[in-house]
Amino acid sequence: MPTLPIDLPECLVFLLGKAYQKAHADFKARIQPYGLTNMQHLVLEGLWYRQGMTATELGRCLILDKATLSGVLDRMEAAGWIEKRPDPEDRRQMRLYTTKKADALKDELIRERREANEELLADFTTEERVLLKRLLRDLIG
Amino acid sequence: MPTLPIDLPECLVFLLGKAYQKAHADFKARIQPYGLTNMQHLVLEGLWYRQGMTATELGRCLILDKATLSGVLDRMEAAGWIEKRPDPEDRRQMRLYTTKKADALKDELIRERREANEELLADFTTEERVLLKRLLRDLIG
DNA sequence: CCCGTATGGTTCGCATGCGAAGGAGGTCAA
DNA sequence: TTGACCTCCTTCGCATGCGAACCATACGGG
Numbered sequence: 548m549p550t551l552p553i554d555l556p557e558c559l560v561f562l563l564g565k566a567y568q569k570a571h572a573d574f575k576a577r578i579q580p581y582g583l584t585n586m587q588h589l590v591l592e593g594l595w596y597r598q599g600m601t602a603t604e605l606g607r608c609l610i611l612d613k614a615t616l617s618g619v620l621d622r623m624e625a626a627g628w629i630e631k632r633p634d635p636e637d638r639r640q641m642r643l644y645t646t647k648k649a650d651a652l653k654d655e656l657i658r659e660r661r662e663a664n665e666e667l668l669a670d671f672t673t674e675e676r677v678l679l680k681r682l683l684r685d686l687i688g
Numbered sequence: 689m690p691t692l693p694i695d696l697p698e699c700l701v702f703l704l705g706k707a708y709q710k711a712h713a714d715f716k717a718r719i720q721p722y723g724l725t726n727m728q729h730l731v732l733e734g735l736w737y738r739q740g741m742t743a744t745e746l747g748r749c750l751i752l753d754k755a756t757l758s759g760v761l762d763r764m765e766a767a768g769w770i771e772k773r774p775d776p777e778d779r780r781q782m783r784l785y786t787t788k789k790a791d792a793l794k795d796e797l798i799r800e801r802r803e804a805n806e807e808l809l810a811d812f813t814t815e816e817r818v819l820l821k822r823l824l825r826d827l828i829g
Numbered sequence: 830c831c832c833g834t835a836t837g838g839t840t841c842g843c844a845t846g847c848g849a850a851g852g853a854g855g856t857c858a859a
Numbered sequence: 860t861t862g863a864c865c866t867c868c869t870t871c872g873c874a875t876g877c878g879a880a881c882c883a884t885a886c887g888g889g
Contacts, residue, residue: 560804601868639854671826780836
């Protein structure tokens with residue numbers, strides 16, 4: 548059985564990638580049944596925080612490239628999760644709103660997110676949880 | 689200026705994603721000049737650790753899906769970074785080896801990786817660095 | 830020896846993720 | 860008012876990332 552190359556467990560780029568891979572996969576398993584991807588769920592959380600954001604605002608808010616967001620929003624609109632309404636003041640921008648279909652799942656989806664975090668952190672002490680989040684926030688800058 | 693939704697800085701899935709995004713982008717900027725992607729660099733590190741692994745072994749070693757690896761290995765072979773040799777004992781599997789072109793960059797690439805880690809952790813104390821890595825390793829399981 | 834099954838890789842489909850270029854729509858100053 | 864410039868968004872190209880279906884090869888029993 549192959550093991551990890553000696554240095555990789557010391558490489559932060561690698562560790563972050565694999566930790567994200569695991570967190571992403573766990574969360575995916577939870578929200579897949581709702582017909583949503585992780586990214587789509589993230590967009591909904593962003594819009595529940597503030598409806599009517601433009602794509603650029605949402606992208607800044609979620610730290611996402613607008614090129615990436617463009618496709619995500621298209622698919623979400625096609626699937627009926629969000630609505631794009633052109634801003635009457637400035638026809639370049641699209642204002643984004645969640646639909647009733649999405650809002651109906653709001654409580655459940657937020658619960659899934661909380662539980663997913665709980666599950667990921669199950670083996671950590673309270674101090675470790677706080678510390679890990681702080682270190683990651685500091686890393687992001 | 690939009691800010692993060694209240695809960696997201698508490699959401700580990702989100703934090704890990706963004707921390708990875710940053711680490712990945714920083715490392716990409718370092719590796720791009722060599723004509724390599726992060727994933728391709730990772731494959732080289734794996735093979736430098738043990739030459740002649742099969743794709744399945746390498747995938748287990750780097751925690752990668754074989755479907756993902758297949759395309760990566762194709763592009764790396766086409767670009768002359770690695771060689772695939774069919775195993776004479778079992779013609780289903782391919783043994784993987786780095787080429788001279790790759791080996792010539794070995795020291796420099798490993799230095800880039802060390803420096804990238806150093807840069808990411810620049811603002812952390814020694815204790816914090818050790819702790820962050822331990823927490824991430826524990827998370828991966 | 831032959832069939833059923835397991836395994837190693839490839840391929841396809843879909844969803845990110847981002848750099849770069851482009852098109853449509855504003856803005857402002859000459 | 861018109862041309863230079865800026866911004867919002869879309870589109871394209873390329874590289875992951877992974878589930879699922881497939882193909883070729885190996886292996887174990889009968």
